[in-house]
Amino acid sequence: MKKTLDIFPITGRAVCDVLVAELGNESTCLLKDIETLCSSNCEALGDLWQKVVSSRAEVIKVADLVSALKFADQIVCLDLCSVVEPQKSLFIEDGELVEYKF
Numbered sequence: 001m002k003k004t005l006d007i008f009p010i011t012g013r014a015v016c017d018v019l020v021a022e023l024g025n026e027s028t029c030l031l032k033d034i035e036t037l038c039s040s041n042c043e044a045l046g047d048l049w050q051k052v053v054s055s056r057a058e059v060i061k062v063a064d065l066v067s068a069l070k071f072a073d074q075i076v077c078l079d080l081c082s083v084v085e086p087q088k089s090l091f092i093e094d095g096e097l098v099e100y101k102f
Contacts, residue, residue, distance in 0.1 A: 005097045012036065012072025018090070022102040023082055027061040030086070032057045033079040036072035044068035059083060 004014045037046050046070050052058045081089035091099035
């Protein structure tokens with residue numbers, strides 16, 4: 001699955017596929033940072049960004065994250081880990097994969 005995140009730009013759909021495959025829809029993540037580029041259906045992403053910025057971190061189900069993230073044309077920044085298994089994490093910075101621990 002990691003190979004899908006080595007293609008530039010990293011899309012929301014690619015990240016969604018990885019999250020569902022590695023964690024499953026019902027898992028819960030700690031979302032510490034998110035920044036995306038989006039050209040349509042961006043309201044859910046904007047709302048999620050606001051929550052993360054105001055709370056510094058947001059606990060969210062993978063299914064809910066995927067429902068917003070799938071519309072992102074590009075992932076600029078994403079920092080998250082599993083709540084149950086924090087060693088499982090994903091970190092994207094400046095549109096590039098930095099850390100993939102699944």
